[in-house]
Amino acid sequence: MTSKRIFEKLVILGVGLIGGSAALALRQAGQTGTIVGVGRNGDGLQEAIDLGVIDAAAPLTEAVKDADFILVATPVGQFPALFEAMAPHLAPNVVITDAGSTKGDVIAAARTHLSGHLHRFVPGHPIAGAEKSGVSAARPGLFTAKNVVLTPLEENDQDAIAKTDAFWQACGANVCHMTQELHDEIFAAISHLPHLLAFALVADIAQRQNAAQILGFAAGGFRDFSRIAGSSPEMWRDISLANRDALLHEIDAYQAQLTQMRDMIERNDGAALEAVFKQASHARNAWIKNLEK
Numbered sequence: 001m002t003s004k005r006i007f008e009k010l011v012i013l014g015v016g017l018i019g020g021s022a023a024l025a026l027r028q029a030g031q032t033g034t035i036v037g038v039g040r041n042g043d044g045l046q047e048a049i050d051l052g053v054i055d056a057a058a059p060l061t062e063a064v065k066d067a068d069f070i071l072v073a074t075p076v077g078q079f080p081a082l083f084e085a086m087a088p089h090l091a092p093n094v095v096i097t098d099a100g101s102t103k104g105d106v107i108a109a110a111r112t113h114l115s116g117h118l119h120r121f122v123p124g125h126p127i128a129g130a131e132k133s134g135v136s137a138a139r140p141g142l143f144t145a146k147n148v149v150l151t152p153l154e155e156n157d158q159d160a161i162a163k164t165d166a167f168w169q170a171c172g173a174n175v176c177h178m179t180q181e182l183h184d185e186i187f188a189a190i191s192h193l194p195h196l197l198a199f200a201l202v203a204d205i206a207q208r209q210n211a212a213q214i215l216g217f218a219a220g221g222f223r224d225f226s227r228i229a230g231s232s233p234e235m236w237r238d239i240s241l242a243n244r245d246a247l248l249h250e251i252d253a254y255q256a257q258l259t260q261m262r263d264m265i266e267r268n269d270g271a272a273l274e275a276v277f278k279q280a281s282h283a284r285n286a287w288i289k290n291l292e293k
């Protein structure tokens with residue numbers, strides 16, 4: 001490879017599914033020199049080193065001081081404390097981005113704790129993942145042909161945005177930009193609410209006295225609907241509280257739809273029920289067809 005690498009030292013805070021996959025992809029693309037991981041509570045990160053995901057582990061303040069690029073990939077509830085701890089140790093030209101599933105709370109935390117470095121912090125969200133957590137689930141192809149949404153700040157330096165675009169493009173992703181408000185509205189509807197519903201359904205069944213018997217008969221439909229209820233409880237606690245307003249709005253809209261459908265069943269209104277099913281089935285099939293193009 002003749003072209004210059006995008007970074008020499010990449011630091012990943014939170015070497016799990018997302019941070020680990022980004023490290024593997026960047027390494028595979030030959031776009032980084034050293035990769036240093038930062039863990040929680042003195043976590044040794046030995047597994048991440050053994051798997052070849054990172055070269056070394058270091059405490060936060062030591063790791064960030066000569067970093068070219070920092071990816072924050074812990075659950076979003078950790079961000080304020082991490083920003084506060086790293087701020088005094090950042091080099092002036094470092095670029096910082098994140099993988100958090102919510103953006104309004106992350107940007108608010110950055111405005112509070114990263115104020116002197118706000119022009120170098122480009123908020124982001126890879127729209128790829130799984131119900132599995134931890135570095136053992138990381139894989140280099142996770143972001144291939146997937147979307148990454150950046151919600152740049154008006155304070156951002158153009159070169160920091162360009163480097164963050166290049167970072168995710170090197171991971172194989174398609175990068176797009178939008179406002180933080182639009183991001184949080186969209187993902188409340190098509191990611192945060194569906195996860196909440198899956199957790200709610202499985203929790204409701206699991207607490208029943210004959211749960212094992214019921215689950216013993218569950219088939220593919222239940223498997224598809226409930227897959228994401230196997231996701232990280234900590235991560236989804238943080239997301240649900242971080243995107244509170246947009247998520248409450250989606251819960252209300254869903255509840256209204258459910259109430260309407262309950263009424264249709266109660267009054268034996270098959271035509272109305274079928275009309276809703278038809279609309280949903282049509283929209284779902286069209287969406288899948290478009291995805292497979």
Ligand SMILES: NC(=O)C1=CN([C@@H]2O[C@H](COP(=O)(O)OP(=O)(O)OC[C@H]3O[C@@H](n4cnc5c(N)ncnc54)[C@H](O)[C@@H]3O)[C@@H](O)[C@H]2O)C=CC1
Pocket residue numbers: 013014015016017018019038039040041043073074075076078082099100101102125126127128129130131132133134135232235239
């Ligand atoms: N799992 C998914 O499908 C997706 C997750 N995200 C977002 O990416 C972030 C990471 O998610 P995953 O990789 O799935 O989680 P994960 O649980 O696989 O990895 C998170 C890692 O962060 C570490 N960690 C936690 N607190 C820390 C701290 N204070 N300092 C240093 N390390 C710390 C954990 O030990 C763990 O290794 C979250 O903010 C999540 O919202 C974004 C897109 C998809």
Ligand SMILES: O=C(O)C(=O)Cc1ccc(O)cc1
Pocket residue numbers: 100101126127128129130131191228
């Ligand atoms: O497991 C799945 O299908 C997901 O939906 C993964 C996911 C989880 C959180 C995100 O912010 C983005 C993607």
